[in-house]
Amino acid sequence: MSEFMLLLHENPQGFASLSPQDIQTVIGEYSAWRERLAGEGRLAGGNKLKDEGGRWLTGGNGQVRVVDGPFSEAKEVIGGYFMIKAADYDEAVEISRDCPHLRYGGRIELREIDAIHD
């Protein structure tokens, strides 16, 4: 069994126009997806990232430059991530395919964790 990371990219303003009732529906769909994975023992973690651009650090010429990441003006940000367990990419894709994120204009970047100890 391998671990995969789902990076959830989204438009930071994407949900602004949903009604409270729509929002309840969407949350319900996410909860159902998440709980199913957890029930199958496939969910290994997940977190929301704070709504800000964070800091971008770059090195060079013996210096580290730190700048605020773009957020409000960004068209797309990483809203959060999930860790899942799956046999291979095919299975990981199948699991990710049902993620409600894809139904609401989001994009998922799926990456396998390259474990040091196999």
Add this chain to the structure above:
Amino acid sequence: MTRNGAAAVRNSLDLLFRRRAGQLAATLTRVLGIENLDLVDDLVQDAFVQALKKWPYAGMPDNPGAWVLAVAKNRAVDVLRRQGRWREKRDELERSILPALETGRVFFSTELDDDQLRLMFACCHPALSRDAQVALTLKTVGGFGVDEIARAFLTAKATVAQRLVRAKRALRDRRIELAIPAADALPARLDPVLEVLYLLFNEGYAATAGDELVRADLCDEAVRLAEMVAAHPVVGSPRVHALVALFLFQAARIPARRDDAGDQLLLAEQDRSRWDRAGLRRALAHLKLAARGDELSAYHLEAEIASCHALAASFETTDWRRILDCYDRLLALSPSPVVALNRVVALAKVEGPDAGLRALDALREEPALQRYGPRYAIEGDLLCRLGRTAEAKHVLNRAASLDASEPVRRYLERRVQSLTQGG
């Protein structure tokens, strides 16, 4: 149970977010002032969006409603600080219903109901147009989204949004106060509220077109708000109870209005065992409260008509004489072409289809009925009963071609087809 029926009896947990949004807006409006209605809208929306962003990852908190309220309250504090009004408003915010909302112990809170009533009276202020009153009430008191309002009324989203902007500006510019009107101003201020609720319910109930689920929500919301008005010691006059009774009598029949294929069933065809008994009992209780005092409003008469239908054991045993009498009194009290048309149905039951057709003939020039589908459906039915099949087919086709909903159109086409086969 049909989709429509299931939606109409959805319990309040299903509508938790919408209800919470309305409660939250009402209380925040009291603290921040009605001139800040835009800000209130933003705070409420922002709190729900925060929930949407966080919960998919973190899971639902134990008390979702409290979480949203706490976020909104914190944002309100931030805003007040920035505006330099925190000191002035702090006590009010702390004393407001918000802390109670956060702990979840708010059901039956009269203070909360009062917040929502005050807001409803402001949203239905006579200075606003009817469209604006309706949109603002749904958005602010009901917690509906712009998109949902647009879907319910088949209006463009941009039109609804613009109506809301104008309405909020009008409230601000005219310095309309946020208050439950005093007793002397009550009649003038209460009637628009009741008219808006009546319109909401009918729009949801009539199903001429549009999204079925949203329409069932309109009925739910009209009933909920009307019951809130009725429960208020000063505002809840007999005619408010009559209105609630009318809504409940009609809503009780919703589960039986469609067959399993979703096709419309006539009153005569409905399985009365599917009517909502608990709803009918509530309706009767309100009808009793409506009878206190000597007020007789149009809502009283309409509720009485609805009660005749709802309480008849079968279609055949319906008390059409009493219904006709109610329509006669209703026409005298508040004449309208649609009431006159509905009277024709009762008249035809009491005096026969010929009398019905003659009464219909008297309405022939009525402009409001020229493109009104039910007018032709009724005429078609009367012609059928007289065996005038060819004419019946003609007017039923006309009824189907007017702006009927899909189920109504299918029903009318079925009738035309059965006439073709039978005759």
